[in-house]
Amino acid sequence: MVVDPANNAVLDELRCLNWVDVIANDQPEDGMMSSLRIASAWPHWQKDLQSVAVILVDQPQFPLTAARRLMDLAAVHVDEICQPQSGGRRGHPVVLPYSVFAGLASTPAATMRDYLREIHIPRRVLELESSWWLDDMNVPGAYERILELSVESNALG
Numbered sequence: 001m002v003v004d005p006a007n008n009a010v011l012d013e014l015r016c017l018n019w020v021d022v023i024a025n026d027q028p029e030d031g032m033m034s035s036l037r038i039a040s041a042w043p044h045w046q047k048d049l050q051s052v053a054v055i056l057v058d059q060p061q062f063p064l065t066a067a068r069r070l071m072d073l074a075a076v077h078v079d080e081i082c083q084p085q086s087g088g089r090r091g092h093p094v095v096l097p098y099s100v101f102a103g104l105a106s107t108p109a110a111t112m113r114d115y116l117r118e119i120h121i122p123r124r125v126l127e128l129e130s131s132w133w134l135d136d137m138n139v140p141g142a143y144e145r146i147l148e149l150s151v152e153s154n155a156l157g
Helices: 008-017 032-041 064-076 098-103 112-119 142-152
Strands: 051-054 081-086 094-097 123-127
Touching (some): 032 098, 051 064, 051 098, 098 112
Antiparallel strands (some): 051 094, 081 094
């Protein structure tokens, strides 16, 4: 997990959990792409790793059943980018072939979207009926709104 080293509360909690490696992003103000570059350049990835899932911390509401279906899709299509989609709108998590993920370390692309457009790797989408899970929880009131939408679609019920 890539974190801002200045966020002591998160670092302490992750260290207590002791179930995830912590990768420090010393330039979090540079956004998500800086975290992806740092993560992809991390030297401790398993050598036989086939895929990496990019999961956003401000989208924890992604349904577990959909996550399992996405992982199943990615296991069959290991050389393709796999991601969920609803109504033509793609979202996170995105499962990348490891070679694609590793390329993030040196790309000059400003965003992951730009990088993925440049490399021309086939994509597979997992079409999901509801789109409530696409929204970020990074502004006040977003949690309540997403909770309402998830209940309406019976996703948490």
